[in-house]
Amino acid sequence: MLTVKNVKKTFYPGTPNEKRALNDVSLELDAGDFVTIIGSNGAGKSTLFNAIGGAFWVDAGSIHLDGKNITSWKDYKRAYDIGRVFQDTLKGTAPNLTIEENLALAYTRKAKKSLFAVSRDDRDFFRTLLEKLNLGLEDRLKAKVGQLSGGQRQAVSLLMCTIAEPKLLLLDEHTAALDPATAEKVLAITVELVEAGKITTMMITHDMQAALSIGNRTIMMDDGGIILDLSGKERADMTVDRLLTCYTEASKKKLANDRMLLR
Ligand SMILES: Nc1ncnc2c1ncn2[C@@H]1O[C@H](COP(=O)(O)OP(=O)(O)O)[C@@H](O)[C@H]1O
Ligand SMILES: [Mg+2]
Helix, strand or coil: CEEEEEEEEEECCCCCCCEEEEEEEEEEECCCCEEEEECCCCCCHHHHHHHHHCCCCCCEEEEEECCEECCCCCHHHHCCCEEEECCCCCCCCCCCCEHHHHHHHHHHHHHCCCCCCCCHHHHHHHHHHHHHHCCCHHHCCCCEHHHCCHHHHHHHHHHHHHHCCCCEEEEECCCCCCCHHHHHHHHHHHHHHHHHHCCEEEEECCCHHHHHHCCCEEEEEECCEEEEEEEHHHHHCCCHHHHHHHHHHHHHHHHHHHHHHHC
8 A cells, every 4th residue: 555665865965964864764554554653753753754745855765655656746746645634733724714614625625526615415424523523513613723722623634634535644643732631532533533434544653552552553763764563463462661672772773883883
């Protein structure tokens, strides 16, 4: 479904600030995979999403989605197939439009209808979707999204993404800015929407427990590379403690390698 092959990305090449953010990353996802991604700050997680989403051209390597080579596609073209929800709750929705208009934006794109022509059927459909979120939004279709709480906005962003039936959904710490109770609720909504739509999904999270319990595969990134890729029994047997040990060991090994290279 998604094939990332030998992808490299260096920022500010040839300057003192040179940063190799993706160092020969390869990754293959099957349709319906729900992969959680963990790793320390600066590991390259968001850069991997940016490479897949088309925020920049990669320096080397290729990206295929659903059999198509999208490596040289512009981001807006990839956006038809790739949905993204960011940590920033202000990013995914248009604040001055109503809930209904935001959902219509996503829906009309998919249904190839004219913009904002929200029929009664559409409205009923949106209401049913919102009811499932259990956030009381089904009675607030005409409320401006800017008036909603962060958690409610993330839920609407998720709904917009899933309504569009993307081939791939990228969630970049989308619950990190929410209070713990709301984060848990939005996470539950995420799982429900992803499973209902059978959407191939990648989710970056700092919550190691969530990373191991949600989805079917967990990837750990460090210093621009994938250092651990868990699925099946290996993943089922993994604990947060052992995951932390794996991380420390991988970092130590990396540090030792770097020292060797410096010599
Ligand atoms: N647009 C950019 N310009 C320059 N450097 C960047 C850019 N995006 C990311 N980086 C750098 O690349 C590295 C990886 O960043 P990022 O992918 O955001 O990490 P993560 O999401 O894992 O915390 C960091 O050192 C970061 O500063
Ligand atoms: Mg990030």
